[in-house]
Amino acid sequence: xxxxxxxxxxxxxxxxxxxxxxxxxxxxxxxxxxxxxxxxxxxxxxxxxxxxxxxxxxxxxxxxxxxxxxxxxxxxxxxxxxxxxxxxxxxxxxxxxxxxxxxxxxxxxxxxxxxxxxxxxxxxxxxxxxxxxxxxxxxxxxxxxxxxxxxxxxxxxxxxxxxxxxxxxxxxxxxxxxxxxxxxxxxxxxxxxxxxxxxxxxxxxxxxxxxxxxxxxxxxxxxxxxxxxxxxxxxxxxxxxxxxxxxxxxxxxxxxxxxxxxxxxxxxxxxxxxxxxxxxxxxxxxxxxxxxxxxxxxxxxxxxxxxx
Amino acid sequence: xxxxxxxxxxxxxxxxxxxxxxxxxxxxxxxxxxxxxxxxxxxxxxxxxxxxxxxxxxxxxxxxxxxxxxxxxxxxxxxxxxxxxxxxxxxxxxxxxxxxxxxxxxxxxxxxxxxxxxxxxxxxxxxxxxxxxxxxxxxxxxxxxxxxxxxxxxxxxxxxxxxxxxxxxxxxxxxxxxxxxxxxxxxxxxxxxxxxxxxxxxxxxxxxxxxxxxxxxxxxxxxxxxxxxxxxxxxxxxxxxxxxxxxxxxxxxxxxxxxxxxxxxxxxxxxxxxxxxxxxxxxxxxxxxxxxxxxxxxxxxxxxxxxx
Numbered sequence: 198x199x200x201x202x203x204x205x206x207x208x209x210x211x212x213x214x215x216x217x218x219x220x221x222x223x224x225x226x227x228x229x230x231x232x233x234x235x236x237x238x239x240x241x242x243x244x245x246x247x248x249x250x251x252x253x254x255x256x257x258x259x260x261x262x263x264x265x266x267x268x269x270x271x272x273x274x275x276x277x278x279x280x281x282x283x284x285x286x287x288x289x290x291x292x293x294x295x296x297x298x299x300x301x302x303x304x305x306x307x308x309x310x311x312x313x314x315x316x317x318x319x320x321x322x323x324x325x326x327x328x329x330x331x332x333x334x335x336x337x338x339x340x341x342x343x344x345x346x347x348x349x350x351x352x353x354x355x356x357x358x359x360x361x362x363x364x365x366x367x368x369x370x371x372x373x374x375x376x377x378x379x380x381x382x383x384x385x386x387x388x389x390x391x392x393x394x395x396x397x398x399x400x401x402x403x404x405x406x407x408x409x410x411x412x413x414x415x416x417x418x419x420x421x422x423x424x425x426x427x428x429x430x431x432x433x434x435x436x437x438x439x440x441x442x443x444x445x446x447x448x449x450x451x452x453x454x455x456x457x458x459x460x461x462x463x464x465x466x467x468x469x470x471x472x473x474x475x476x477x478x479x480x481x482x483x484x485x486x487x488x489x490x491x492x493x494x495x496x497x498x499x500x501x502x503x504x505x
Numbered sequence: 506x507x508x509x510x511x512x513x514x515x516x517x518x519x520x521x522x523x524x525x526x527x528x529x530x531x532x533x534x535x536x537x538x539x540x541x542x543x544x545x546x547x548x549x550x551x552x553x554x555x556x557x558x559x560x561x562x563x564x565x566x567x568x569x570x571x572x573x574x575x576x577x578x579x580x581x582x583x584x585x586x587x588x589x590x591x592x593x594x595x596x597x598x599x600x601x602x603x604x605x606x607x608x609x610x611x612x613x614x615x616x617x618x619x620x621x622x623x624x625x626x627x628x629x630x631x632x633x634x635x636x637x638x639x640x641x642x643x644x645x646x647x648x649x650x651x652x653x654x655x656x657x658x659x660x661x662x663x664x665x666x667x668x669x670x671x672x673x674x675x676x677x678x679x680x681x682x683x684x685x686x687x688x689x690x691x692x693x694x695x696x697x698x699x700x701x702x703x704x705x706x707x708x709x710x711x712x713x714x715x716x717x718x719x720x721x722x723x724x725x726x727x728x729x730x731x732x733x734x735x736x737x738x739x740x741x742x743x744x745x746x747x748x749x750x751x752x753x754x755x756x757x758x759x760x761x762x763x764x765x766x767x768x769x770x771x772x773x774x775x776x777x778x779x780x781x782x783x784x785x786x787x788x789x790x791x792x793x794x795x796x797x798x799x800x801x802x803x804x805x806x807x808x809x810x811x812x813x
C-alpha cells in the first residue's frame with residue numbers, strides 16, 4: 198500500500214486572533230505525511246528543503262514510516278517560508294510574506310525505489326511540478342489525487358489544465374471550484390470540472406464540511422462544530438492526507454469507500470485546527486481518531502420513517 | 506395534533522439574478538401554513554391581512570385544513586408589503602421597500618377555538634406580538650418554537666429577550682446566532698443562547714445546512730446541493746413549517762425526533778427555493794417529499810469501519 202506524497206516542506210509564521218506561532222514547520226507535504234501516516238506506513242515523500250530545515254522534524258516523520266529519499270536537500274539555500282495572518286472569521290487570510298528560496302528552482306525527481314507506488318497524492322504545488330511527477334512514473338498509480346489553490350488558477354492556469362487531464366480526484370475549496378469552473382452553483386461547477394479530467398471532485402468548505410462528487414452522485418460530510426478554530430493552517434492538506442491515507446490503506450477506490458476517506462480526512466482536519474501548525478498531529482492516537490470519527494457518525498445520524 | 510401558526514401574510518416583490526416576481530403572495534405565516542399542512546391537518550392560522558389579499562390564496566390554504574378564524578381582515582387597509590433584491594450569492598439581499606400597512610397596529614387575538622392547541626409556531630414577527638400570543642394561551646403548548654431575525658435584535662432586543670424566556674426552540678440563521686450571543690463560534694453561541702431560555706436551538710445556514718443544538722448534543726442536517734437556487738424567499742419559514750409540522754404530526758418532542766423534523770424542514774425548504782414565492786409548495790406531493798427526504802438520507806449516508 199505504498200503512497201507517494203508530493204508537496205512543500207517549509208516554515209510558516211502564522212498570526213491568528215489567538216496569537217502568533219513564531220516560525221514553525223509547515224508545508225503541504227508535511228501535513229500530508231503526518232496525516233496519511235496514521236493509516237499507511239509506507240509514505241514516499243517528495244519535497245525540497247534547505248539547510249535550515251530541522252533534522253528532528255524529518256526524524257519524527259521517518260519514525261512514522263515516511264521515506265525521505267525523495268526529499269531534496271539544498272545545502273546552500275533556505276527552506277520555503279510563508280507568513281500569513283487570519284481574519285476573525287478564520288476563513289480568510291492575508292499573506293504577509295512569501296520567500297520561495299529552495300522552491301524557486303525545485304525539480305522533483307522520482308527515486309527508482311518510488312516507482313510502482315500504488316497511490317499518488319499531489320499536494321498543493323506548482324502545477325508543472327505536479328505534472329512532472331506524473332510523467333516520471335513508469336506505471337500509472339491506481340489513483341492520482343491533486344490538491345491545488347486559486348493562486349495557480351491566477352498564475353499558471355494552462356499548466357493546471359494540463360495536469361488536471363491526468364488526475365482522478367481534484368480537491369479544491371468552494372471559491373476555487375467556482376473560479377475554476379466559472380459556475381456559482383457547486384453542482385454545475387462539479388459538472389464543468391469533470392469535463393477537465395477528474396472523475397471525482399472533493400470540494401472543501403471549511404467549517405461547512407466537504408462535498409464529494411462523482412457522476413451524478415454526491416456525498417456530503419459535515420465539519421465538526423468546534424468551540425474554537427485555533428489555526429486553520431494545513432487543515433486542507435491534513436484533510437487530503439487523511440483521504441489518501443485511508444484509500445491507500447484500504448486499496449479501495451470505489452465511491453462508497455471515498456465517502457469514508459472524506460470522513461477520515463475531515464476527522465484529521467478537525468484535530469489539525471485545534472493548535473498551531475502540526476502540533477496536534479503529533480499528539481493524537483488511533484483511539485483519538487476513532488473517537489472523532491464516531492462523533493461524525495453521531496453528528497449526521499438520523500433514523501427517519503418515510504411513511505408518516 | 507392541533508398547531509397554532511403565527512406570522513405575516515403579505516405581498517412580496519422579489520428580484521433575483523433570474524428575474525422579477527412581480528407582486529406575489531408571501532409572508533412568514535403563509536409559508537409556514539403551506540409547509541406544515543403537508544404533515545398536520547389542523548393548522549390554526551393567526552395573522553392580519555388587508556382588503557387586497559386574494560381570497561383564492563386563503564381558499565387554497567383552507568382546502569389544506571388551515572383554519573382562518575385567527576386571521577384578522579382590515580377592510581380599509583392594505584396588506585403588508587415587502588420588496589427585496591437578492592445578490593448573486595442568493596444569500597444576501599437588499600430591502601427595496603417595506604410598507605407595514607395592516608401590520609402597523611396588529612394586535613393578535615387568540616380565538617377561543619384555538620385554546621388547547623398542542624403546538625405553537627411563532628413565525629417571524631414583532632417579538633412583543635409573539636409574546637402576546639403566548640400570554641393569551643390558558644394552557645402552555647407542548648412545544649413553543651420561535652423564529653426571528655436580526656431586524657428585531659437591532660430594534661426590539663428587550664422584547665425579544667422577554668419572549669425568548671418563554672420558548673422551547675429558537676430558530677435563527679448563523680449570523681443572527683452570532684449577533685444574539687456575541688460569540689463567533691456557533692458552539693459557544695448555542696451555549697449563550699441556551700441561557701436566554703430556549704432549550705433547543707436550530708441554526709439555519711442556508712446552502713450550508715442546519716444545526717440542532719440541545720444540552721451537549723448537536724445534530725447536523727445538510728442542505729441538498731442544488732443546480733440553482735431560484736428564489737430563497739420563504740425558505741426559512743418553509744423550513745420552520747416542515748419542522749413544526751413533523752413535530753405536531755408525531756407529537757414527539759424528543760431530540761431524536763427533532764432531528765427528523767430538521768430533515769423534513771430541510772426537504773421542504775429545498776423545494777421552496779426552486780421557484781418564485783410559494784409556487785413549488787402548491788405543486789409537491791407526499792411522494793415528492795419522501796423522495797427528497799430519501800435524497801437527504803443518501804447524501805450523508807456512509808458506512809465506516811472503525812477498526813482499520
